[in-house]
Structures are given as structure tokens and as C-alpha cells.
Amino acid sequence: MNTPPSRVMHPDPAGAQRPNRESERQPGSGRHDQLSIVLVDDHAIVRQGLRSILDREEDMRVVGEAATAAEARTALEQLRPAIVLLDLKLGTGSDTEGLDLCSEITRRYPEVGVLVLTTFLDDAYVLEAVHRGAKGYVIKDVDTSELVSSIRTVARDESAFDSRSASVMARSLRTTPEEPALTEREHRVLELLASGLSNRIVGTTLFISETTVKFHVRNIMRKLGASTRAEAVYEASKLDLI
Amino acid sequence: MNTPPSRVMHPDPAGAQRPNRESERQPGSGRHDQLSIVLVDDHAIVRQGLRSILDREEDMRVVGEAATAAEARTALEQLRPAIVLLDLKLGTGSDTEGLDLCSEITRRYPEVGVLVLTTFLDDAYVLEAVHRGAKGYVIKDVDTSELVSSIRTVARDESAFDSRSASVMARSLRTTPEEPALTEREHRVLELLASGLSNRIVGTTLFISETTVKFHVRNIMRKLGASTRAEAVYEASKLDLI
DNA sequence: CGGGTACCTACCCGATCGGACAGGGGGCCG
DNA sequence: CGGCCCCCTGTCCGATCGGGTAGGTACCCG
Numbered sequence: 001m002n003t004p005p006s007r008v009m010h011p012d013p014a015g016a017q018r019p020n021r022e023s024e025r026q027p028g029s030g031r032h033d034q035l036s037i038v039l040v041d042d043h044a045i046v047r048q049g050l051r052s053i054l055d056r057e058e059d060m061r062v063v064g065e066a067a068t069a070a071e072a073r074t075a076l077e078q079l080r081p082a083i084v085l086l087d088l089k090l091g092t093g094s095d096t097e098g099l100d101l102c103s104e105i106t107r108r109y110p111e112v113g114v115l116v117l118t119t120f121l122d123d124a125y126v127l128e129a130v131h132r133g134a135k136g137y138v139i140k141d142v143d144t145s146e147l148v149s150s151i152r153t154v155a156r157d158e159s160a161f162d163s164r165s166a167s168v169m170a171r172s173l174r175t176t177p178e179e180p181a182l183t184e185r186e187h188r189v190l191e192l193l194a195s196g197l198s199n200r201i202v203g204t205t206l207f208i209s210e211t212t213v214k215f216h217v218r219n220i221m222r223k224l225g226a227s228t229r230a231e232a233v234y235e236a237s238k239l240d241l242i
Numbered sequence: 243m244n245t246p247p248s249r250v251m252h253p254d255p256a257g258a259q260r261p262n263r264e265s266e267r268q269p270g271s272g273r274h275d276q277l278s279i280v281l282v283d284d285h286a287i288v289r290q291g292l293r294s295i296l297d298r299e300e301d302m303r304v305v306g307e308a309a310t311a312a313e314a315r316t317a318l319e320q321l322r323p324a325i326v327l328l329d330l331k332l333g334t335g336s337d338t339e340g341l342d343l344c345s346e347i348t349r350r351y352p353e354v355g356v357l358v359l360t361t362f363l364d365d366a367y368v369l370e371a372v373h374r375g376a377k378g379y380v381i382k383d384v385d386t387s388e389l390v391s392s393i394r395t396v397a398r399d400e401s402a403f404d405s406r407s408a409s410v411m412a413r414s415l416r417t418t419p420e421e422p423a424l425t426e427r428e429h430r431v432l433e434l435l436a437s438g439l440s441n442r443i444v445g446t447t448l449f450i451s452e453t454t455v456k457f458h459v460r461n462i463m464r465k466l467g468a469s470t471r472a473e474a475v476y477e478a479s480k481l482d483l484i
Numbered sequence: 485c486g487g488g489t490a491c492c493t494a495c496c497c498g499a500t501c502g503g504a505c506a507g508g509g510g511g512c513c514g
Numbered sequence: 515c516g517g518c519c520c521c522c523t524g525t526c527c528g529a530t531c532g533g534g535t536a537g538g539t540a541c542c543c544g
Contacts, residue, residue: 100544103544104544183489183490183491184490185490185491185492186490193472194472194473194476195473195476196468196469196470196472196473196474196476197470198470198529198530198531199530199531200529200530208491208492208493209492209493209494211492211493211494211495212491212492212493214531214532214533215491215492215493216491217531217532218532218533221532226438227438227532228438228439228440228471228472228500228531228532229470229471229472229531229532230435230436230438230470230471230472230474230475231436231437231438231475232438232472233472233473233475233476233479234436234437234438234475234476234479234484237475237476237479237480238479242476346514349514425519425520425521426520427520427521440499440500440501441500441501442499442500450521450522450523451522451523451524453522453523453524453525454521454522454523456501456502456503457521457522457523458521459501459502460502460503463502469502470501470502470530471501471502
């Protein structure tokens, strides 16, 4: 699944992002080893505050701002920053506009690190942002030092979450052991497995081929983190899925 | 208690005992096709009542009585009846004396049918009596017709239980699918099965051979009424054995 | 329209299972 | 002392499983 080349990465700022070399030079990008940053927030005050904070950091440079999703798209296309500081609440349109923008950025510019910087902590928002490719999630009331630290972390292609959003994820992981969501079919197959039926018989019972049953069984085991049907049945039984 | 006369033997001069040929005569037959019966009850009144009831049946003949376990043993050894009507409450010694007697009879004289005829219905007593070989269990307040019917049933080597004791057994069977009692070893193996381990790995884990593991697995499946390890794990999980 | 998901199918193959047969030994008990 | 239970072991064999590879259809959605 998600096991990219796993570029181990040099924390060394030199190659942290991709500012230099490449034909893709960016007009506003910093120079040498500076992190180019675009701010996306519908409040000018906030953008100004962030700019003053970040410009104080030698290795960072705010190369652009955007107050709306549309502006953000333009800025992204033209500037290709290393980092996007994104407020999910853009206030302009639907409340998923920020999330949608997050999806779009990570899909179209996978080399751009999206760090969500927003006001409220909402479980669903945190998880959804992560799901849509955000590499970090911090609340606006963090210290400036934590903010710049998070930016550098994301620039290294690592994850940066403040403690509260981290615990949200942890909680989610605890209740969601990876993939407990079995499909209808898988659930039915699982029940028959627990009844001691062989793949072949399960197939004749459900009017599908034995091969298909094996297909489902493997998916069930993968989702439940089991290596045998027996373990799958046990885990499912513990989770009361059966 | 008061167990006055209750002479063990043939109070009946006629042909209560073994008049003709061979000590090894077919135990059941008093004479031709009569069912020889021994009554075991510590109350003379009850014995007398039973005797009068049963002697009214042409195909039955009470050949002996006993008020205590000791008397019963003597009567059994000498009379070898087809049927023993046994009251589990003998009142003389320990309260398991009747059950112990039941065990002894069925072990030493397997051809003798033991029909428990007692006053109270106690789940544990019913199950224990069955476990010790009783072929029937009826409460004393049944109709005389039902009693004689039960005796004939037991004489045919079938089971005779009144509706209440039958439901006791049924309830027990529902909660006790035959043999839920796993040994220590089996329980340990079962846990490892639920962890998705193969027989081989379970063996190395428990320092026993793979063959032995298969041995245990088969016993586990048999006891849980499962045909695969997956089903066994499921059943065990339901029964909270795991 | 490409991308994601659920669902379906085939062929192959080594590992494992389930069952049958045929034994060991130690402990408890009538 | 036999009988029963628990525990242990071996060999043989066909059925099944787990996993890999390589497709197919249908649907929804950005």
C-alpha cells in the first residue's frame, strides 16, 4: 500500500525540499536552502501575523498568500512552494472547501507539503485532513516556535502534529485497528468460516466460485491483521463482528 | 430411618427368584416374558405401594426389595433383575449413596436397567444420574401408567425420562455441547490456534512435536463439535473459553 | 474520463491441515 | 491389577489453505 520509495531523507536542509535545480524553478521561491511557503487563510490579519513570524526565520520565506481556494490554486501553480500553511476554514464556500483544497494539492503537487493550521480541533477534520494527504495538523494557538518547528518537520517530509491532534489520531487508531470495515460479502464469508465451512462449501453456499471465496478470505485476514482463518475468526469474535 | 423388616429377598414365595436352570439366565426374565423388578427405597410404604401397582401388571413381577444400599447390593447379586427402581434419597448415609449405588449397579451389572424414581427434581441429580448410567429418571408424582410405561421402556434398553427431567437434560445439552471441558494442554493449544499459529509453531512454542499438536487440535475440535480450527476458535470464543 | 471500491474469476504451487492407523508412558482408582 | 484419562509420538495421504499472478465487470465520483 502506502510504502513509497521511502526516501530516507536527509534532515539536511539542502535537499529538504526541491527549490533549486530542475527546470521547475519557482519565481518566488527562496534562494539556496530557504523553505518557500505559501499561506492560505481567509483572514488578512492572520496571514500578516504568520508572515512576520516566519520571515524572522532565516531558512523560511513566505512566497505567496491566498485568501480563497481559487487564489490558492493559482499561487500553487505559479509558485510551487515547499510548504503550504492551510486553514481548513476558508469561510468562502462550503465547509469542505479547505479539505477539498488539501486533496487537490496533495494530488496535483505531491512534492508540496501541506501543513494544516487551523483554529478548532475537530476529530473528523483531523482524520479527514490526514486522509487527504495533509502532512501535519497544528492549532493556531501553538507557540511560534512549535509552528516553525512543525514547518521544518513537514519540509523533511515527516509528519507534524500537535499533541492534541496526535491523540485524536491515536484514539482513532485504537478504535480502528487499521481496517475493521468488512464489506457485506466479507462479513457473510466470515460467518461461514466461523461455521467451519471450507472455501469450496462457502462458495457453493454463496453461489460464487471457490477462488472468489479465497479472495474474500485473504481480504478478511488482511483487514483483521490475521494470518490464518482461525485467527481471523477469533479477532472478529473479539470485535463482535460475528 | 425406620427401616424395619424390609427383608431383602423374595418376599414372594412363588417364583420371585431364580427357580429354574442356570445362574446365568437372562437377567430380565422372571419367567417367560415377565420383567423382574427390584425396588430400592428406604420407605416401606413406598415399596408396598409400588409393589401393589406393579404386581397388577401381568408382565411385571417385583422380585425383591431393599431399603439400603447394602441390601440393594445383596439383592442385585442374588436376583439379577431386569429393572431396578431406585430412589436416590436412601436417607441412610451420605446423600450421594443413591448415586454411588447407581454407578455400581450399571458398572457391575450393565444388563440391569436402572430407573431412578425419586421425589425431587434436581438438575444436578438428573445429570449426575444419567452420567452414572441411569437409563431413566421419573418423579414419584407421575401417574402409575407413566411409571409402568417407563419401566417397559427401560426394559427395552431405551431411555425413559419424564418431561421435566428431559427438559433438564435438554437445557444442559444446550449449554454443554457434549464436552466443553478442555484439558489444560488443550486450552493452551487453543489459545495459540486463535493467535493464528500453525501446528508446527504451536509445537515449538510448547516444546512438543507437531504430531502432538495435531492430536490436541483434533481433540479440541471434537469436544467443541467443530470440524475446523476456525470453527473451534469461534465456538470457544462464544463459550468464553478463550 | 481516469481513479477508487466492491466484487468476481482463473491457474499455479508449496505449506498446512484433518484424519486414520499404530503405538509409547504416567497417574488415578475401583 | 486391569481400565481410564491425559499426554506424547510416529507415518501416510488426500483435501485444504495461503499466497502469488493476472485478469474481468460494475459502480460511484471528482
